[in-house]
Amino acid sequence: MTRFPTASSQWRRATVGAAALLLACAPLAACSSDSDDNPLGIGTFDPEAMASAEASESAAAAAASASAAASAEAAGIVTAESLSTDRYVVTSIPEGLDEQQTEVLKAFINYDQVTWNIWFTRTGAENAEPLMTAEAYRRLKNGFEELGDGHTDGTVRVSVKAVTAVAYARAQIAICGDQSDLVSYDANGNDISNPETLQGRYETVITMVYEDGAWKESDETTLTVNECVV
Structure with missing residues (x-):
């Protein structure tokens, strides 16, 4: 999932x-x-x-x-507030992140906000390509084309639990994402939300790899549903 x-x-x-x-x-x-x-x-x-x-x-x-x-962002310090937007709210991030962990976190948040905006608007899939590996982008494109026209309303809330380097040029981010506020519509404005697969809280581990001079999303695995806390 x-x-x-x-x-x-x-x-x-x-x-x-x-x-x-x-x-x-x-x-x-x-x-x-x-x-x-x-x-x-x-x-x-x-x-x-x-x-x-x-x-x-x-x-x-x-x-x-x-x-x-x-001021914090200008000084190179990231906070949950500085990473948030109106539709993508970061509720917490780990304390004491080093420079590399901070760069991984910023790259992930950028990727996550761009891809959520694609699902919100059902447009701009190409904007995610530089932020993902080729295989990950292929999966996103397939899902985007299968979904079809429409839009999604609501706000995503994300709590970042950990940022961990697992190997050279490879890192993982553990999050809890709360999607309970989301409502999905088809091209005719019909509510097609499925509470079992959309409006839940997802504990997820995202793998990031350093490729072509940037941290990119490579894979992600959902561990639990409706158990984590944002």
């Missing part, structure tokens, strides 16, 4: 004391005071101001997170 689809096997988140109210209002600028109606000057709750303040804080946090991820 593979993580990717064929035609016969659709593949592969009350009251408040015045002192407490004053403390709550100060940092958020979410309270107001009217001296005529409120001679003690105690702030009154303003839900619109509170919502605006919370939105600003959320946006600032998101910007800071994105900036941190970009």
Whole structure:
């Protein structure tokens, strides 16, 4: 079983004391005071101001997170966040990867995102050719042609469990891929998803080989279904 689809096997988140109210209002600028109606000057709750303040804080946090991820990537450090896209979310990667393991990981993620995009859109199979060995690409092409027109919606979530060098110019990556959010459609828009072969969690080992100056996907084996954790 593979993580990717064929035609016969659709593949592969009350009251408040015045002192407490004053403390709550100060940092958020979410309270107001009217001296005529409120001679003690105690702030009154303003839900619109509170919502605006919370939105600003959320946006600032998101910007800071994105900036941190970009800085890490620029420094040659990969993170789960820096490797993710809208439709392909990396939930975790191993800690302490060396330079070679990092290169293998980046090559695998690139390959995996490109090939998933092929299945999402049913276009661009040729984009995967430089990322795979000749035999692996032949298998992908056969599966792609068998599947036919249509598209797939949803998000793939991937947890990378290990990156291991198994021989010279050969490495393996162990992952858990969660495809439970995916829905597959044929060319007429009919839902052709098969929960038994598409919408599951797959523990998979992918073999990468160093060929023509790049790490390429060579083979992959699914070990368990609906047992691993993303």
